[in-house]
Each structure stands twice: as C-alpha cells, then as structure tokens.
Amino acid sequence: MDQGADGPLSGRPNIGGIRETFAPWADPAAAPLVRFDGVSKAFGDTRAVNDVSLSIYEREFFALLGPSGCGKTTLMRLLAGFEQPDAGRVMLGGRDIAADPPHQRPVHMMFQSYALFPHLSVAQNIAFGLKRQGVAKAETAARVEEMLALVRLxxxxxxxxxxxxGGQRQRVALARALAPRPKILLLDEPMAALDKKLREETRFELMNLQQALGLTFMIVTHDQDEAMVVADRIAVMREGRIVQVGRPAEVYEAPADRYVAGFIGDVNLFEGRVATSEGGRVRLLSEDGPIEAEGAGPVGETAWVAVRPEKVAVHSEPQLGDNVLAGTILDYGYLGDWTTYLVEIAPGRTIRAARANATRTVARPLGCGDAVWLSFEPASAVVLTR
Structure with a gap:
C-alpha cells in the first residue's frame, strides 16, 4: 500500500499524542463500558476463564494477550453472547447482559476466518447485519457505501x-462488523492470515478507524508486537486468569512476574538471593556474580532480575563496574535494524544482547567466537519476586 502523501495513513490523527492523555481507568468517576465481574467458564474439567474481573472503557482499544488456550477467546465470546458464564456477571453500560441473545447485544465480532458468505457480493455481505436488524433499504444502501469508503473498497x-x-476480504469483514454501529467491536486474531507487511499496515489502519469512529475495540491476539502497537491497554492472560493489566510500556518495562517478562518480548533473567535492599536498589547474589537493579526485594529471599536484550551493551574491550559479564559470542542474527547476539558467559549459560545497527557499515563487526563484555545499568533492570 502507498504510504505517501495520498496513502491510507495520510490525514490520520496523532494517535500517540491522543494516548498520552487518554486514561479513563485512572479516573475514579469514570464508569466502564464493559465490566467482567468475577467471571468463570469451564468446559468439562477445563476451566477456560477463572474468576476474571476486568473493566474496559468507552473509546478504548483493549487487547487480550496470551498463548493458545489461555482463555482470551472464551472471554471475548462471553461478551458477544456465544457462551454463558458459569459464575459472575458480564456488564455492558452498567447492565447485566446475561439474558440478552447475541443478536440483541450492541456488540459485533469479527472472526479470525472472516466468515464471509461466498455466494454474496461484497455489498451484500456488508448489508447482511443491517437487513437482520430491519434497517430500511435506502439507509442500508447508504450505510454500505459509507462502509466501502471507510475501508477503501x-x-x-x-x-x-x-x-x-486476503487484505480486501479482511476489510469486508471489518466493514460488515462496523455497519450496524456497535458500541464495541470484538476482533478475534483479525490479522493472523495476513503477511507481515500487510499486518503492519493494517494495525495502523485499525487504530485510525477506531479513533475516527470513536468506538471501543477489543482485540484478542497472541502476537505481542500487535498488542503493543494497537492497544491503549493490554491484559496478559495465563491459564484462565489475568496476570497483569497496563499500558504497553508498563507491561513491557515493569512486568508483574517472570511469566509476563518472558511472554512480552525477549528477556534475560538472573536468579539469586537478595543481599541488600535499600535506597530503592537491590543487590542480588547470583551464580553469574553480583547484580544491581533498581527496586525492592525481601532480603535473604530468592528474587530475579529481568533485563531486556536491547538494554544490554556489548563491548569488545574489558569493562569494570557493576553488572559487567564477560563471555564469548556463541551465535548472532542480523535483523537489518538490529543485530542480536547470543553470548555464553559460562558453560551452558547464555545471555541475549541486541545492538542497533545505527551506521550503514562497521569496520570490524563482532562475530562468533569473539570475546565480549556485557553491561547494563541498574535502572535498566527490574526486580521480580515471583
């Protein structure tokens, strides 16, 4: 797709700037549009959703993120009305919607398979939901044309x-879901069938549409990059429970535990005993040596320090000071904008480091077998107690 002056992203709102000030969840007076209140759902002996409480606010782009089988799609289907909770309440606009069948809920779902009717035209697919609602022919025709223009078809x-x-079929499915003007649009892995370049373009198109229409979007995905780009907030799920909810930067930079740290991007973990914890800094005695990190932890107890690869500096000359590890490059991968190094610091113990390729060429690139020294700042690390 053309991303130039007349491309699909031209004239779009400054979404980054909008998100800087958008935080209704921080306002005690703000009422959520959607509220899951102690919701559980089991299929046989498997509890897919386990006592989940969660609030989603009007105009929010919310992401449910987690591996397959964690319960994220079941939670979405409970909101859509395709499943009924075994316990708890699903609230929409302050009202329990348990008794409302799916077609009477102001909620529409875009399925991963798109579920388009092959025997109907694009326009007829978009009009399908409007006809079921009894919308007049003239208004239906006008709404279909509006949706075709909205998704550039x-x-x-x-x-x-x-x-x-494939990208056009996805946009037809999106237009069909948007045509009835729902209060909330549910997106179930909407970009799974698209190639990498089209996925990246479509993410920004979805964000643009969501802002332009002023709707609430809820997306289910297992793609961390996708969730980080599109969402105002992310809920990370594991085994039917929500582990952490926060802005993308909060979840990435301050994970609640080792599971979140490992699921959102790559991470290096140092396990050890907390020797000191004072003045907002922890000293961890690990098998790799002493590690300093900002934070707090229980003295004498086991804790972990998490460090992202991009926060680990790679040096070809010896370094002194805290958080310095000597090793040998075991392998590396050139990714264009980044080079990722796998450094062995002890037999069987490796650390990942990522270096930005800020210049077009380097005189002596680092390679396999080279001795290197890794370092990171205490402020770049996070202390985890679970």
Missing part, C-alpha cells in the same frame, strides 16, 4: 469474496 461492492485479496 469503493467500486468493489459487486465482487464476491473469492475475487478479492
């Missing part, structure tokens, strides 16, 4: 789904 209304590309 003008002139393609008479085609059938098999005559479209």
């Amino acid at each position: 003008e002139g393609l209304g008479r085609r059938r789904p098999d005559q479209l590309s």
Whole structure:
C-alpha cells in the first residue's frame, strides 16, 4: 500500500499524542463500558476463564494477550453472547447482559476466518447485519457505501469474496462488523492470515478507524508486537486468569512476574538471593556474580532480575563496574535494524544482547567466537519476586 502523501495513513490523527492523555481507568468517576465481574467458564474439567474481573472503557482499544488456550477467546465470546458464564456477571453500560441473545447485544465480532458468505457480493455481505436488524433499504444502501469508503473498497461492492485479496476480504469483514454501529467491536486474531507487511499496515489502519469512529475495540491476539502497537491497554492472560493489566510500556518495562517478562518480548533473567535492599536498589547474589537493579526485594529471599536484550551493551574491550559479564559470542542474527547476539558467559549459560545497527557499515563487526563484555545499568533492570 502507498504510504505517501495520498496513502491510507495520510490525514490520520496523532494517535500517540491522543494516548498520552487518554486514561479513563485512572479516573475514579469514570464508569466502564464493559465490566467482567468475577467471571468463570469451564468446559468439562477445563476451566477456560477463572474468576476474571476486568473493566474496559468507552473509546478504548483493549487487547487480550496470551498463548493458545489461555482463555482470551472464551472471554471475548462471553461478551458477544456465544457462551454463558458459569459464575459472575458480564456488564455492558452498567447492565447485566446475561439474558440478552447475541443478536440483541450492541456488540459485533469479527472472526479470525472472516466468515464471509461466498455466494454474496461484497455489498451484500456488508448489508447482511443491517437487513437482520430491519434497517430500511435506502439507509442500508447508504450505510454500505459509507462502509466501502471507510475501508477503501469503493467500486468493489459487486465482487464476491473469492475475487478479492486476503487484505480486501479482511476489510469486508471489518466493514460488515462496523455497519450496524456497535458500541464495541470484538476482533478475534483479525490479522493472523495476513503477511507481515500487510499486518503492519493494517494495525495502523485499525487504530485510525477506531479513533475516527470513536468506538471501543477489543482485540484478542497472541502476537505481542500487535498488542503493543494497537492497544491503549493490554491484559496478559495465563491459564484462565489475568496476570497483569497496563499500558504497553508498563507491561513491557515493569512486568508483574517472570511469566509476563518472558511472554512480552525477549528477556534475560538472573536468579539469586537478595543481599541488600535499600535506597530503592537491590543487590542480588547470583551464580553469574553480583547484580544491581533498581527496586525492592525481601532480603535473604530468592528474587530475579529481568533485563531486556536491547538494554544490554556489548563491548569488545574489558569493562569494570557493576553488572559487567564477560563471555564469548556463541551465535548472532542480523535483523537489518538490529543485530542480536547470543553470548555464553559460562558453560551452558547464555545471555541475549541486541545492538542497533545505527551506521550503514562497521569496520570490524563482532562475530562468533569473539570475546565480549556485557553491561547494563541498574535502572535498566527490574526486580521480580515471583
């Protein structure tokens, strides 16, 4: 897609700037649009959702993130009405919607498979939900044209789904879900079938649409990058429970535990005993040597220090000071903008470091077998107690 002056991103709102001030969850007077209140759901002996309480606010782009089988899609289906909770309440606009069938809820779901009707045209697919609602023909036609323009499919209304590309079919499914003007749009792995470049473009298109329409979006994904880009807040799920909820930067930089730290991006973990914890700094005695990190921990107890690879500096000359580890490059991967190094600091013990390729060429690139020294600042590390 053309990203130039006339491309799909031209004229879009400054979403980063909007997100800097958007935080209704921090306002005690703000009422959530969606509220899961102690919700549980089991299938046989498997508890897919386990006592989940969660609030989602109007105009928020919210992401449920987790591995397959963690309960994120079940939670979304409970909101859509395709499943009923075994315990707890699902609230929408302050009202328990347990008795409302799916077609009577102001909620629409875009499925991972898109679920387009192959025998209907693009326009007929978009109009399907409107006809079921009894919307007049003239208004339906106008709404279909509005949706075609919104998703940039003008002139393609008479085609059938098999005559479209994967990205176009996705936009038809999105237009069909948006046409009835729901209060909240549910997106179940909406970009799973797209190639990498199209996924990246589509993320920004979704953000642009969400802001332009002023709707609440809830996305289910296992793709950490996707959640980090599109979401105002992320809920990380594990085995039916929510482990952490926060802004993308909060979840990445201050993970609640080792599971979140390991699931969101790459991380190096140092395990040891807390020797001192004072003045906002912890000294950890680990098998790799003493590690300093900002934070707090129980003295004498086991804790972990988490450090992201991009916060680990790689030096070709010996270094002195805290948080310095000597090792040998075991392997590396050139990714274009970054080079990732796998450094062995002891037999069987490796650390990952990432270096930005800030210049076009380097006189002596580091390679396998080279001796290096790794270092990181205490402020770049986070102390975890679980």
